[in-house]
Amino acid sequence: MTLICSGSLAFDRLMAHSCPFTDNLIADKLDLLNVCFVVEKAQRVFGGTAGNIAYNLGLLNEKPLVVASLGDDSDGREYLDRLTAQGLPLAGLKVQPGYQTAGCTIITDKNNNQLTFFHPGAMNRPSGFNPAELAPPYDQHLAIVSPGGPEEMKSLCAEYRKLGVRFILDPGQQIPVFSGEELREMLEGSFIFCCNEYEFELVKKITGLGTEDLFRHTQVIIVTRGEEGSDLLVPGRGS
Numbered sequence: 001m002t003l004i005c006s007g008s009l010a011f012d013r014l015m016a017h018s019c020p021f022t023d024n025l026i027a028d029k030l031d032l033l034n035v036c037f038v039v040e041k042a043q044r045v046f047g048g049t050a051g052n053i054a055y056n057l058g059l060l061n062e063k064p065l066v067v068a069s070l071g072d073d074s075d076g077r078e079y080l081d082r083l084t085a086q087g088l089p090l091a092g093l094k095v096q097p098g099y100q101t102a103g104c105t106i107i108t109d110k111n112n113n114q115l116t117f118f119h120p121g122a123m124n125r126p127s128g129f130n131p132a133e134l135a136p137p138y139d140q141h142l143a144i145v146s147p148g149g150p151e152e153m154k155s156l157c158a159e160y161r162k163l164g165v166r167f168i169l170d171p172g173q174q175i176p177v178f179s180g181e182e183l184r185e186m187l188e189g190s191f192i193f194c195c196n197e198y199e200f201e202l203v204k205k206i207t208g209l210g211t212e213d214l215f216r217h218t219q220v221i222i223v224t225r226g227e228e229g230s231d232l233l234v235p236g237r238g239s
Helices: 027-032 049-059 074-085 150-163 172-177 180-187 197-207
Strands: 003-006 010-016 041-047 065-071 093-096 102-108 114-119 142-145 166-169 190-196 218-224 230-233
Touching: 003 049, 003 150, 041 049, 049 065, 049 074, 065 074, 074 093, 142 150, 150 166, 150 172, 150 180, 172 197, 180 190, 180 197, 190 197, 197 218
Parallel strands: 003 065, 003 142, 010 102, 065 093, 142 166, 166 190, 190 218
Antiparallel strands: 010 041, 102 114, 218 230
16 A cells, blocks of 8 residues: 655745744734844744654654655755655656745734735646556555645545545645635545544635535544544534
């Protein structure tokens, strides 16, 4: 069985601001916003949905195939070296000439409010991975479609469904990018739909589907709830 992880590969720049953001904001002047937040802590870490999932599967002695795009910049070369050092198969990885590797800057204030800035760069370019090149039988493979380039997310769901590859859909922060019809089509035939509690409500709102309606498209729903754990929903027992 092959595990396939598609999504983003990015560098996260995490910063901490010791005061509430609101201390530097004037409510009736937000249309003229021009403010600087001084940060006390900053770190740069490997990130991206495909990269994080693949890394953690590696800790479980798995070697998932990473399907994603990197830029041809220094960040891309550094990330490629990391994946190579992990011994992960890279046949699904493509370096995009002339593009920067995706990057995310997240600033968190004293009250855990966050400002996030994300540059997709190479992420929005297709990796060119063809699921039909997987060794049959296709139903013995397991794929996860996590947040990445929207067009590739849609095409991978369609190809997995066509071939009979079991796939987990975790659209995450890309949910607002899709229409209700697109989300319903991506969900169709999925093995598991995974989301957090806010995303769960957002998907239901965008698609117009209730929990039991979602089970016409997917077999299992996992809803994560932070420190409260997760809910595993199956047909007839959803809430």
